Amino acid sequence: MDEQIMRRRVYGADHDDPDPGPRPGRDYAELVGGPLDGLLLDVTGRGDAEGAGGVALSTEIGRYGPGGHALYGPRPGDPRRFDWQGDTP
Template identity: 50%
Template sequence: MDGLLLDIAGWRPEEVDEGAALSTELGQFPGGRSLYDPRPGEPRKPGPGVSCRFYYSGDTP
């Protein structure tokens, strides 16, 4: 993601808590996934839906 926006509209809070594994050709494993997680304890914006920041946490095949 590296500064890009990911539309998580429609995601449940539980899905956001688990983070996201996004397909990429640019990670450590071409054709694998880059893992992004919300930072623990970071506040989320109040309001309808879910809004938070995701941070890179690693790559997986």
């Protein structure tokens, strides 16, 4: 796995986790833009990420604060990047 990716934090990792980075044998997409920009999303087992559609990820730092969600979807032609599509309550 790329060394730069190995240093990144995975969405959903505990803040107390001494190693919040990616795990070997897992597949990740980079979240681009929005409140979760730069985090990695574990897409292992999703099949074709590009055809799998988007995700609504819980976040406390989006437009709707605690309880809100950031919407991300696979970038056409580059399923290893999920672009921010907005926030929702």
